[in-house]
Structure formats: C-alpha cells, structure tokens
Amino acid sequence: MSQRVTLKVNGKPVTREVAPDQLLVQFVRETLALTGTHTGCDTGQCGACTVHLDGHAVKSCTLLAVQADGRALTTIEGLAAADGTLHPMQAAFKECHGLQCGFCTPGMVMSAVDLVQQHGCHSEAQVREALEGNICRCTGYQNIVRAVQVGAAAMKGERP
The missing domain is CATH 3.10.20.30 (Beta-grasp domain)
Structure with missing residues (x-):
C-alpha cells in the first residue's frame, strides 16, 4: 500500500x-x-x-x-544558484581540493553548510568535530577541513 x-x-x-x-x-x-x-x-x-x-x-x-x-x-x-554558480562551500571544496574520488563530497558539503548556518563556527577543531559523522576513505581530511574553513568564510562574506 x-x-x-x-x-x-x-x-x-x-x-x-x-x-x-x-x-x-x-x-x-x-x-x-x-x-x-x-x-x-x-x-x-x-x-x-x-x-x-x-x-x-x-x-x-x-x-x-x-x-x-x-x-x-x-x-x-x-545548493548551486539557478544560473549554475556554485555555492560558496562547493566552490571552496573545488578550490581547496577537498575531494578525491568524490563519493563522500556531497555529504561533506551538506554537513559543512549546516555547520556554518546552524553554528557559525569554523575553527579547525570545530570542523573536525562536526564532520566526525562523515567518512572519507581517500583523504587525510586536511584539504576537507581547509575547504570547510574557506567555504565558511565565503558564506559569511569574510576572507579565509
């Protein structure tokens, strides 16, 4: 039914x-x-x-x-704008090489956007803690953490 x-x-x-x-x-x-x-x-x-x-x-x-x-x-x-412009977090993942195979990337980006929108925080420790529930099997997370920090700054209109 x-x-x-x-x-x-x-x-x-x-x-x-x-x-x-x-x-x-x-x-x-x-x-x-x-x-x-x-x-x-x-x-x-x-x-x-x-x-x-x-x-x-x-x-x-x-x-x-x-x-x-x-x-x-x-x-x-x-997330992207109607004209195809990437969301600042998507652009940051691209710019900072925050992906390798790309399998985890959509979930990482969605979690990162939520982190910034709900908590406004983006220190390295805060990002690592917030992404604890997202697994990447390819990277050492360094580029992912940097991408989230850059994306967070862009979402807030700041410089990273």
Missing part, C-alpha cells in the same frame, strides 16, 4: 506515491533521480547520504520518505 508525499525539493513542489518503508535516500536517488546524494553504509555512519530537511543536515538513510511529507528537502543539486 503506497502513501502520497508532498514536499518541496530544491525549492520546487513534488508529489509522489511511495512505499511506507521507502527510505528518504531511496526516494531522492531512485524516485527523483537526484543521484548526487549517495548511499554508503545504510546505517547512518558514513554521511554520504546527508541532505538538508527543513534547513538542517540529516542522514537520509535513517529516515523514511513519508517522514519528509510537508517539509523542505535540499540535496546537493539544490
């Missing part, structure tokens, strides 16, 4: 029928074909599936699609 969900996805209204047990990450990737959100561990430990729900970072493999009904969902595809 399916259920109807209506939500705003990247600023646009979306209504779909979903199975009551469909995970939000499956809804995003399979139903909406927004494949920037990745499925990593399916247990909420790697952070590859991080999206924003009502402006807060959540791990979409830990929520059901029906739990997003009536809410606002932003995926990595929704």
Whole structure:
C-alpha cells in the first residue's frame, strides 16, 4: 500500500506515491533521480547520504520518505544558484581540493553548510568535530577541513 508525499525539493513542489518503508535516500536517488546524494553504509555512519530537511543536515538513510511529507528537502543539486554558480562551500571544496574520488563530497558539503548556518563556527577543531559523522576513505581530511574553513568564510562574506 503506497502513501502520497508532498514536499518541496530544491525549492520546487513534488508529489509522489511511495512505499511506507521507502527510505528518504531511496526516494531522492531512485524516485527523483537526484543521484548526487549517495548511499554508503545504510546505517547512518558514513554521511554520504546527508541532505538538508527543513534547513538542517540529516542522514537520509535513517529516515523514511513519508517522514519528509510537508517539509523542505535540499540535496546537493539544490545548493548551486539557478544560473549554475556554485555555492560558496562547493566552490571552496573545488578550490581547496577537498575531494578525491568524490563519493563522500556531497555529504561533506551538506554537513559543512549546516555547520556554518546552524553554528557559525569554523575553527579547525570545530570542523573536525562536526564532520566526525562523515567518512572519507581517500583523504587525510586536511584539504576537507581547509575547504570547510574557506567555504565558511565565503558564506559569511569574510576572507579565509
């Protein structure tokens, strides 16, 4: 038995029928074909599936699609401006080489944006603590931490 969900996805209204047990990450990737959100561990430990729900970072493999009904969902595809200009955090990851294979990058970026928007902090220690729930198997995190600091400064209109 399916259920109807209506939500705003990247600023646009979306209504779909979903199975009551469909995970939000499956809804995003399979139903909406927004494949920037990745499925990593399916247990909420790697952070590859991080999206924003009502402006807060959540791990979409830990929520059901029906739990997003009536809410606002932003995926990595929704961060860039309509004209294609990268969000300051996305630009910082590119500039600072804060990625290698790119698998974890969407979740890292979404978590980093949440860190700045919700907490305004971006010291190295704060960034490392905030990204503790996001796993990168390629890097030593140094470039990721630097990218978050540069992105945070850009989001605040400051120089890094």
